[in-house]
Amino acid sequence: MTYNRIRIRDDDVLVTSSSFRGKEFDRFRGFHNMVTEDPKHFIHVLAVLATEIQEFPECIAYIKEETAKGTMQPEVHGLHHIDYAGLPYAVVVSQLREAKDFIVSSFNYVPTIWYSPWGAGADARGEHLRPAALEAGLNLVTCVGMIQPSKLVHEIRALADTPEDKANLIMAWEGKEILRHWWEGSGALMESIQFFKANDP
Numbered sequence: 001m002t003y004n005r006i007r008i009r010d011d012d013v014l015v016t017s018s019s020f021r022g023k024e025f026d027r028f029r030g031f032h033n034m035v036t037e038d039p040k041h042f043i044h045v046l047a048v049l050a051t052e053i054q055e056f057p058e059c060i061a062y063i064k065e066e067t068a069k070g071t072m073q074p075e076v077h078g079l080h081h082i083d084y085a086g087l088p089y090a091v092v093v094s095q096l097r098e099a100k101d102f103i104v105s106s107f108n109y110v111p112t113i114w115y116s117p118w119g120a121g122a123d124a125r126g127e128h129l130r131p132a133a134l135e136a137g138l139n140l141v142t143c144v145g146m147i148q149p150s151k152l153v154h155e156i157r158a159l160a161d162t163p164e165d166k167a168n169l170i171m172a173w174e175g176k177e178i179l180r181h182w183w184e185g186s187g188a189l190m191e192s193i194q195f196f197k198a199n200d201p
C-alpha cells in the first residue's frame with residue numbers, strides 16, 4: 001500500500017534572504033535534498049511567490065524537473081508577498097489567477113491550494129479571501145492548525161523502543177502537513193526524516 005506522504009510545506013519560494021544572500025537557491029536545494037532522503041514518506045510542498053521567484057531562473061527549471069519526478073508540489077503563495085486581506089475581492093482574484101497561470105506554465109502543474117501570506121483570511125478582515133480563492137480555482141489554506149517540526153520530533157523521542165509503537169507513529173502521521181521555511185533551522189525535521197527512513201524502509 002502506498003503511504004499518503006507527509007507534506008512539508010515550504011513558504012516563500014523563492015525570495016532574496018539576508019541570511020543566505022546570493023546562496024538562496026543552494027539553501028533551497030539543500031532543503032529539498034533533505035526532504036527527498038525519504039521520498040516514500042515525505043513530499044516537498046512549495047508555496048510559490050510568482051513574482052519574486054523570477055529572480056531565480058535556475059530555481060524555476062529545478063522545480064519543474066522535481067515536480068515531474070513527483071518529489072515537489074508547487075502551490076500558490078501569491079503574486080507578491082503582500083497582505084491580501086487589504087486588497088479588494090476582484091484584485092485578489094486577478095492576482096491569484098496570474099500566480100496560478102505562472103505555476104501552470106512554468107512547472108507544468110495545476111495548483112489547487114492558496115497558502116496565503118501570513119495566513120491572511122483566517123479572520124473577519126480577510127473573509128473575502130476564501131471565496132476569492134475559489135473563484136480562481138484554489139482552496140485557501142491559512143496558518144490555522146499549522147504543525148511545527150518540533151511536534152513530530154518530540155513524539156519520536158518519546159516513543160517506546162518497540163516496532164509496534166514505531167509503526168503506529170508512522171501511520172498516525174500519514175497525510176499530515178508540517179510548516180517549515182527553507183531558510184529556517186532543519187535539525188528536527190532531519191531527525192524525523194531519518195527516523196521514518198530507518199523504521200519503514
Ligand SMILES: [Zn+2]
Pocket residue numbers: 011012077081117118
Ligand atoms: Zn510567506
